[in-house]
Amino acid sequence: MKELFFIIAGSVLVNNFVLSRFLGECPFLGVSRKLETAVSMGIATTFVLTMTSVATYFIQFYILEPFGLSRFLQIVSFILVIASLVQLVEMVILKTSPALYKALGIYLPLITTNCAVLGLALLIAIKRYNLIQSVAFGLGAGIGFTLAMALMAGIREEMEFADIPEALQGAAIVLITAGLLSMAFLGFSGLIPM
Amino acid sequence: MYQLVKDFFNGLWNENPTFRMIIGMCPTLAVTTAAMNGIAMGLATTFVLMFSSLLISLLRNFIPAKVRIPCYIIVIATFVTVVDLFMAGYFPAMYKILGLYIPLIVVNCIIMARAEAFASKVTPLRAIADALGMGIGFTWAITLIGAVRELMGSGTLFGYHVLSENATHWVIMLLPPGAFLTMGILLGIMNVITRKNVRDTQCH
16 A cells, blocks of 8 residues: 555656656647646546556556567557557547547547657556556556646746746746746655655 | 758758757657767657658558558557667667667657658658758757756766866756756747747647
8 A cells, every 4th residue: 555655656746757757748838828728638648547557557468478579569569559548538538428528629639649658658567567556657647747737837827927038938938937847846856765 | 852952951950840849858858968868869769750751751642541640650669669679789878878768759749740741741752851851950959958968967078078077067957857947948049049939839
């Protein structure tokens, strides 16, 4: 139980996917203009991350490794599974909750090319987590991603009214803000015994 | 011929993936703790970009439009596997540093963006010229970021001591915040040079 808590807290705060592992930068910088969309994107990604952690656990330890294919087919099979999983999630949400589907709309298919998803799959294979640990890791990664997105979007909404030097307008100031956020998250290092 | 030269130079500055289009940020920020890492990552990405652009351009009349994205992903993933095994075999030290970010070239937006926006529409020769330009544009950009971070963080450049022994090392430049700050400030400098604001970031 304690170990699971460490995995979740570690991936949310200490090794935040966006701010310290640099996974999922594209949506973090691209879709963080409004708080509402940022949070929706975060929740959709969390969902996909958790599903991916289960799927890739079984593929890695029950298909690729027993047949000795891990070296050659790992990247191809993971990315294909993620792409079809995202498609599946899209169809399920469309059937069960059209309102949510409408809210997430265009962001859902984009999750395939989010490095956080493939990064999570590869990290699970490297760290050799068991099933429960994998799910905890996926959930923690998703919560961490959502947290970073929400913080960034909140700051960017406030920044709309700030007087930013001309040269730094646009992406530059967003990156500098991300740097300050990341510095704040450094304060969490040492929270979890490694 | 003129068109090929134009396609090639496009990626170096006008549509530089890192500083003008702001795509492919994950490896840009993650591996640039030293200039050498930047070169290695840049060359690996250039290789994948060139061969996947070539193959996608050759197959452009055979891939049905509806399933083009999965097709591109398989092509890209194949070449990434090649690079992954090659680096693990011949450059184990560098492979260890770049680690997770070599397989993650698959989801680098630069490659997908060039496949979708350019390679799938033009002749193989033009696709290669464009891929080479984009690859070199990406390489110089991340090498520059790596050089700045290495110089400030550890006082060296490509492993050679440049600053005096007494110079204070800004360790923060080697930590994650340093990546964001360096990239942000370099972008600001680029904006001053070109006097033109970079379009807001939009990856996909």
